[in-house]
Amino acid sequence: MSTAVSRGTSPVPPAGQPRLTVLSGPSGVGKSTVVAHMRKAHPEVWLSVSATTRKPRPGERDGVHYFFVDDEEFDKLVANGELLEWAEFAGNRYGTPRQAVLDRLAAGEPVLLEIDLQGARQVRTSMPEALLVFLAPPSWEELVRRLTGRGTESPEVIERRLAAAKVELAAESEFDVTLVNTSVEDVARELLALLR
Ligand SMILES: Nc1ncnc2c1ncn2[C@@H]1O[C@H](COP(=O)(O)OP(=O)(O)OP(=O)(O)O)[C@@H](O)[C@H]1O
Numbered sequence: 341m342s343t344a345v346s347r348g349t350s351p352v353p354p355a356g357q358p359r360l361t362v363l364s365g366p367s368g369v370g371k372s373t374v375v376a377h378m379r380k381a382h383p384e385v386w387l388s389v390s391a392t393t394r395k396p397r398p399g400e401r402d403g404v405h406y407f408f409v410d411d412e413e414f415d416k417l418v419a420n421g422e423l424l425e426w427a428e429f430a431g432n433r434y435g436t437p438r439q440a441v442l443d444r445l446a447a448g449e450p451v452l453l454e455i456d457l458q459g460a461r462q463v464r465t466s467m468p469e470a471l472l473v474f475l476a477p478p479s480w481e482e483l484v485r486r487l488t489g490r491g492t493e494s495p496e497v498i499e500r501r502l503a504a505a506k507v508e509l510a511a512e513s514e515f516d517v518t519l520v521n522t523s524v525e526d527v528a529r530e531l532l533a534l535l536r
Pocket residue numbers: 365366367368369370371372373374486487489490521522523524
């Protein structure tokens with residue numbers, strides 16, 4: 341059964357231009373899990389690798405999960421206009437390298453960004469043809485369970501992320517489509533259909 345809710349007419353890229361899709365949603369809702377599941381079956385789907393000042397979690401690799409940079413390097417990326425969008429989230433900075441995205445789109449390939457609400461709003465302004473997809477949890481309790489159960493953040497950081505989650509959940513109506521992450525398989529299939 342479909343979990344998708346569409347709002348109005350979704351933006352359409354100019355003729356011949358591939359689609360830029362933004363996936364957002366509260367921390368712990370399952371964005372990375374859904375995208376990883378989709379890319380396992382469809383490795384051709386290109387996901388932008390963000391730069392971040394956050395420290396790597398166990399198993400995260402530089403250049404694969406993120407480009408891990410220090411504050412000074414991030415400042416330079418911002419000053420040189422190398423980021424398509426960037427935001428501070430729960431005490432760290434995150435940004436999308438601009439050139440790689442533009443190169444992919446110029447090559448006629450769809451682009452997927454997995455970014456927070458602030459970044460999604462910036463993309464909406466700079467690239468209004470982008471499709472904004474919101475990944476929602478089945479319930480608040482389940483979101484807390486997932487974020488806590490992941491076991492990657494301290495209780496203090498979890499509190500910060502949950503505070504941000506309240507703001508993000510309140511902004512759901514700004515997105516073109518909502519997918520409720522009850523089933524990773526269902527959402528991955530629906531997201532793939534939206535990308536194409
Ligand atoms: N549909 C689902 N049912 C149950 N658990 C799920 C589901 N989707 C994801 N999870 C679990 O929820 C936890 C958080 O998922 P994930 O790390 O993908 O979230 P995220 O939205 O990418 O978070 P962040 O924004 O903090 O990076 C993980 O432990 C993952 O296994």
